[in-house]
Amino acid sequence: MDQLISIILPVFNEEAGIQTTIDTLLNYVEQQKERYELIFVDDGSKDRSIQIIEKSMNQYENIKLVKFSRNFGHQLAITAGLQYATGDAVVVMDADLQDPPEVIPKMIQKWHEGYDIVYGKRMQRDGETIFKKVTASAFYRIFKKMATIDMPLDTGDFRLMNRRAVNQLRKLHEQDPFVRGQVTWIGFKQTSVMYHRQERMAGETKYPLSKMIKLAVDGITSFSMKPLQLANIFSVVPIVSGIFSLGYLLISGTYSLASVGVTILLFTLGLLLLSVGILGSYLGRVLDQVNNRPRFIVSETEGFQERNIHHLHARQSQN
Structure with missing residues (x-):
């Protein structure tokens, strides 16, 4: 046949x-x-x-x-x-x-x-x-x-x-x-x-670009679980950077508290938002599976x- x-x-x-x-x-x-x-x-x-x-x-x-x-x-x-x-x-x-x-x-x-x-x-x-x-x-x-x-x-x-x-x-x-x-x-x-x-x-x-990005995500x-691991690394970076920066500024005494504080805050928030976005992508997939829709x-x-x-x-x- x-x-x-x-x-x-x-x-x-x-x-x-x-x-x-x-x-x-x-x-x-x-x-x-x-x-x-x-x-x-x-x-x-x-x-x-x-x-x-x-x-x-x-x-x-x-x-x-x-x-x-x-x-x-x-x-x-x-x-x-x-x-x-x-x-x-x-x-x-x-x-x-x-x-x-x-x-x-x-x-x-x-x-x-x-x-x-x-x-x-x-x-x-x-x-x-x-x-x-x-x-x-x-x-x-x-x-x-x-x-x-x-x-x-x-x-x-x-x-x-x-x-x-x-x-x-x-x-x-x-x-x-x-x-x-x-x-x-x-x-x-x-x-x-x-x-x-x-x-x-x-x-x-x-x-279009939006669908290409969704397909890639x-x-x-x-x-891959590596983005989750990267999220953990990103969470450590601002903490360590903040500790060293604070120590350096206290020792050297040459700093503008307002400018340095805003810079560190923006940098930290950016990394945190990136980490939350990565976690959200995985949690979104879990939610889709839990909903169990067709x-x-x-x-x-x-x-x-x-x-x-x-x-x-x-x-x-x-x-």
Whole structure:
């Protein structure tokens, strides 16, 4: 029996380019020997993305759609797609064609060679600002130094995972998942394929600076305790500095009490606020877990067999 490959595509306001993505992927899968299902996960789009996808669904049975009740975020859209994917292997890629489908056969080949996870490693990133390239590169290297996992450098969410890897990811229930970190954490046999990340064909990036910062914070606080250790160090610095400064000023007698006092106070408050912010990031994650809310809400699914959906909901309720 032919192997089934599931392709998960998170979608958020991709009206300008989603039809091109659909046509490109359909053209690709028609030339492959494997069977494919295309699972679009709509992350609360406000444009015509859903209507365009649904129009294509009327013509092609291998297109499926998961609709969120609102915007829950890119990482949770990937997480939802993993819950609904039924393939022997699952590919995660962006819906803007920056991740080229031509790389998938290379991933499949590595999978057939015995690898459980094959991630795309970017050689070049077109259409991105110098600022984004520099900050992204810096994040991966800082993360590698701080984290308890050895996440590969210069990789995003574009990757192939076999069934047993996907089954393990489904068992993770973090409220703010950092998927690429989770994939590294579960282990198994992993490798990479090099590829050229293309420029977005249409529309605007869905990862502005604010979301990039949130993703970085989620990643670091998920897989590293070093910021907490830094907070403890920062708490000691102003105390020690204050003691030595006070001793020096008393001995030398050359000081302006008001100016020195204000300087030390501002320095101390800055470090304390930084420490509180770091602690708050971790406590926020604890609060999310304690609240135990659903990570996302699916308002509707289309294109799935009812038998599979009932089985999925039954399994989720047991978890």
